[in-house]
Amino acid sequence: MSKTHSMLILPGDGIGPEVMEEVKRVISWLDENRDIKFDISEGHVGGRAYDEYGVSLHDDTLAQAKAVDAVMFGAVGGPKWDGVDYDKRPEAGLLKLRKELNLFANLRPALCFEPLVDASSLKPELVSGLDIMILRELTGGVYFGEPRGIEELGNGQRRGVNTQVYETYEIHRVAHVAFDLARKRSGRVTSVEKANVMESGLLWREEVNVIAKDYSDIKLDHMYADNCAMQLVRTPKQFDVILTDNLFGDMLSDIAAMLTGSLGMLPSASLGEAGKGALYEPVHGSAPDIAGKGIANPIATILSFAMALRYTYDCSDEAALIEDAVNEVLKNDIRTADIMQPGKTQVSTSEMGGHILDALTKLNN
Ligand code: NAD
Secondary structure: OOOOOEEEEEEEEEOOOHHHHHHHHHHHHHHHHHOOOOEEEOOOOOOOHHHOOOOOOOHHHHHHHHHOOOEEEEEEHHHOOOOOOHHOOOOHHHHHHHHHHHOEEEEEEEOOOOHHHHHHOOHHHOOOOEEEEEEOOOOOHOOOOOEEEEEEEEOEEEEEEEOOOOOOOHHHHHHHHHHHHHHHHOOOOEEEEEEOHHHHHHHHHHHHHHHHOOOOOEEEEEEEHHHHHHHHOOOOOHHHHEOOOOHHHHHHHHHHHHHHOHHHOEEEEOOOOOOOOOOEEEEOOOOOOOOOOOOOOOHHHHHHHHHHHHOOOOHHHHHHHHHHHHHHHHOOEEEEEHHHOOOOOOOOOHHHHHHHHHHHHHHHH
């Protein structure tokens, strides 16, 4: 008998519900064609939750998120809620979810689909076949370290302070995620910091080396963050898994993502301790400028769902099938407006979803 997987779907605001609709169609397809069963619950988050409950994440929704295997998240925010207090703003709901689920590992793949190599800002030969994974530590480092703040120095001068701080356990747990990921990929990890000028970087390097002893099958290299930024745009295919802290990961993941083209194509995952919380979401926001027009690209959200299949539900074959189906549709010159190129066929959000279902059926036979 097939196992039933639990999932909470939080479509959110703007284009969130539009792109999530296409994920639901993929879920139905898996049920019918691969006998993969999901027990789905659905809730409000962000502006929709604020309108309904006066908060951007209701306690009941949070409890549901903690009880399921994974959360599929659309996007939140929009001009309608710009005047709302900061702690009730749509984006606060997402931050609270990440914190409460203790999602310390943020996975951002940079995967270049062959039909889109021309959309990259780099030469096609540099990105053709590109498949790297940036793993960013998400709950520690300089964004959270104390002391922090802006002080008046009393002489017309002010001082801004932030503290980069990491403890052993924070480095160990994210390093384990990196090595485990590498085992499912090409078996290489590049750990990135600034050990040459920062003690927290030196600790990072030493503690990653400690964990590496448990993974003798994985090749580990260390690289300074500034060099890594340069290497990413010089020869990005040299990397497999890049493991880095919150601050460097913020920047390096944006650089790597843009190697592959459009925001509408970029999935992400945020993971906590094994089996205790996972959230999958597109990198893009709620895109209020195109919401309601039926033209949003659903691929980033569908690929985020594929990541859920791979990393939470242990369904790697189906994850690969979805990625292959996306590639097939792009190969057939089908495009949403954001990735439109001359001579290709432009389709709506639901038409793109339909083409992906057709490709799934074709590849499954
Ligand atoms: P955005 O990602 O929503 O949009 C940036 C641009 O990319 C827009 O022109 C948009 O039309 C386009 N775009 C984004 N996703 C697309 C898709 N799937 N298909 C086609 N085009 C797409 O970023 P923004 O405009 O800076 O922010 C809009 C709102 O989203 C804000 O309220 C912001 O706070 C929120 N936001 C939410 C998240 C999240 O929920 N994780 C992330 C980023 C921004």
